[in-house]
Amino acid sequence: MNGYDEERIAELLRRLPPAPLGWVRAAQELPAAREEIAALVARAEADLAFRGRVVADLEAALEDEGIVATPSVVAALRASLADELT
């Protein structure tokens, strides 16, 4: 941490612009989607046909079910399913 002058500090601050607000908000919604994610993972574990569809194409399987999932929920589901079904 030695050798910081104002110019260097300014340069480093510029390296971290804000992420798009929508991305941040979506990631912050994960706790609210906890139950929905758990229910979908449980269903994929119990229902072989559904499991096959989610493994083949998660987004399409959700769409077929009429579930409008945000990118953060899709990502969380993908991570959960990778853990549970492997």
Add this chain to the structure above:
Amino acid sequence: MQTDAEIVARCRAGEDAAWDELVERFSRYVYAIAVQAFRLEQHDAEDVFQEVFARVYQHLDRLRSDDAIRPWIAQLTRRLCIDRLRSARREGPAEDELIDPAGLDESLGQLDEAMTVRASLDAVGEACREILDRFFCRDESYRSIGEELGLPAGTIASRISRCLTKLRAELEGRSEALSSSGDR
């Protein structure tokens, strides 16, 4: 200002507001790694961004030390960016043609350093944090900052300069504290 470890501990305790803070604190870091270091397109960067936080949320209890959240997030982001480049390789050039390893390490090192500076920003007070963030991170003009904060545009430059000096002193103070604790 809470440390990373304190926020992680609150997340583990199930406090949803702490999760908001964790995402807020690391969102710029994850975004910058994906977009600046790995130069992902926006849609790929968004998928990586969401997947990083999904995995962090899911596996937070597996983190060995609450202090290790920043390197863990960096490693996770890096791995997911590489996966993304590998899957894109089928349709285009190999990732080693897209990424220069030396340049990547330098870029990741700078982003880590930038996170350290950003952590100090919270210690210099809300007024300085706001003005430095608007000018350097959000690229707002003196005029726009002046209008938003109700300050004459002519005073913005001198305030930025004073706040940078304050931030530098904060960083030097932290550095000296680290050195003296390391000397013991």
